[in-house]
Amino acid sequence: MSLTIQSHGRVGAEVLGVDLSQPLNEAQFAEIRSAFAEHGVIFFRDQSISEQDHIAFARRWGQININRFFTPHAAYPEIAMVVKEKHHRDNIGGGWHTDHSYDAEPALGSILVARELPPTGGATAFASMYKAYDGLPQRLRDQLEGRNAVHSARHVFGSKAYPAESGQDTRGERIGNSAAADVLDDVVHPVILTHPLSGKKAIYVNPGFTLHIQGIDAERSKELLAEVYEHVTSEDFIEDFHWRDGSIAFWDNRATWHYAYNDYAGHRREMHRITIEGEALG
Ligand code: SIN
Numbered sequence: 001m002s003l004t005i006q007s008h009g010r011v012g013a014e015v016l017g018v019d020l021s022q023p024l025n026e027a028q029f030a031e032i033r034s035a036f037a038e039h040g041v042i043f044f045r046d047q048s049i050s051e052q053d054h055i056a057f058a059r060r061w062g063q064i065n066i067n068r069f070f071t072p073h074a075a076y077p078e079i080a081m082v083v084k085e086k087h088h089r090d091n092i093g094g095g096w097h098t099d100h101s102y103d104a105e106p107a108l109g110s111i112l113v114a115r116e117l118p119p120t121g122g123a124t125a126f127a128s129m130y131k132a133y134d135g136l137p138q139r140l141r142d143q144l145e146g147r148n149a150v151h152s153a154r155h156v157f158g159s160k161a162y163p164a165e166s167g168q169d170t171r172g173e174r175i176g177n178s179a180a181a182d183v184l185d186d187v188v189h190p191v192i193l194t195h196p197l198s199g200k201k202a203i204y205v206n207p208g209f210t211l212h213i214q215g216i217d218a219e220r221s222k223e224l225l226a227e228v229y230e231h232v233t234s235e236d237f238i239e240d241f242h243w244r245d246g247s248i249a250f251w252d253n254r255a256t257w258h259y260a261y262n263d264y265a266g267h268r269r270e271m272h273r274i275t276i277e278g279e280a281l282g
Contacts, residue, residue, distance in 0.1 A: 002017055003015060003017045003018055003028060005035045009239070010238065011040060012041040012241070013039040013042055014043045015035060015043065018032070019047070020044060020047050020248065021050070024057075024060065036109075036252060037198040040202075041250065042250050043249050044250075047113075049113065051079060054111065055076060058276055061109075061276045062278075064078045065277045066078060067275060069178075070082070070092075070273070073272065079272045080274070081272065082112070082272070083268075083270045084262070084264075084268065086268050092260065094261070095207060096232075096259045097207065097208025097257060098206045100278070101187075101204070101210065104187045107275045107276060108276045109250060109275070110276070111250045111273070111274045111275075112124075112250075112271050112273045113271065113272045113273075117245065118264035119267060121264035122260075122264045123240045123241060123242045124249065124261070125239065126249075126251060126256050126259075127232050127256060127259075128256060129204065129255050129256055131237045132202075132203050132231060132232040132237045133202050133203050136203070140231065144203075144228070145192055147191045147192075147215060148188045148190055148213070148215075149189060149210050149212065149214065150213075150214060151210050151211060153184055154184055156209065157178060159179065161181075186211065191203070193254060193282065195252075195255055202254060204254065205228060207229050213225065
């Protein structure tokens with residue numbers, strides 16, 4: 001079966017003509033790998049894959065990261081459950097972020113499989129950090145090049161993020177191990193990275209996990225990050241992915257941000273996520 005890669009334009013590409021329930025041959029894998037490096041996120045439609053197929057596909061890309069904070073699948077700990085029950089108010093990932101920037105060697109990416117979808121809503125937005133970098137005004141680029149930023153997950157997964165007594169924030173039913181998050185060390189990454197697969201430059205700060213830019217005062221860092229975030233979330237670099245049964249998205253954390261819409265109150269959404277280990281960034 002021959003593959004076709006259909007660019008989405010602003011961010012990502014659809015991979016057509018592949019059945020992920022079957023092992024990929026070397027030529028297919030090489031083509032998908034190059035689309036992944038080029039576009040930052042790739043989408044597959046009309047797939048019917050088991051949990052074992054999901055794990056086998058993920059292993060082609062590297063070692064699986066067993067998530068420390070998400071509830072694991074009951075039978076397959078490699079799979080992190082991204083679930084919003086009918087009674088839940090909050091969703092997981094409902095703000096712009098890139099996964100694992102709080103790790104010294106941030107994860108390469110995540111493969112998200114739709115398992116149960118609400119009747120409407122529940123899309124995921126993606127933003128291209130390649131395109132956002134290319135579109136940076138020179139004035140901003142000059143202020144960011146050569147700088148590093150500090151990242152953490154303490155404020156997201158730590159005990160202060162989900163105070164049990166509040167009874168309001170039901171993400172706590174799905175996120176655990178806050179004691180481990182409380183003692184996480186800060187990590188430092190370049191604000192502009194050179195992507196390890198594509199060699200392209202990309203913005204690598206995000207509203208979810210970046211605390212501040214090093215070497216400038218706190219107020220200036222806040223202003224500069226706000227400017228970058230406003231730039232990234234302009235229409236030019238983002239696109240919504242509308243899930244259907246059989247849809248799969250595989251994003252690169254070093255080249256994209258994502259955001260899960262929370263617009264389906266009273267309905268259940270279940271997604272299975274496998275994250276693949278990455279490497280130190282430069
Ligand atoms: C995530 O942020 O990993 C979840 C994205 C989604 O559920 O659409």
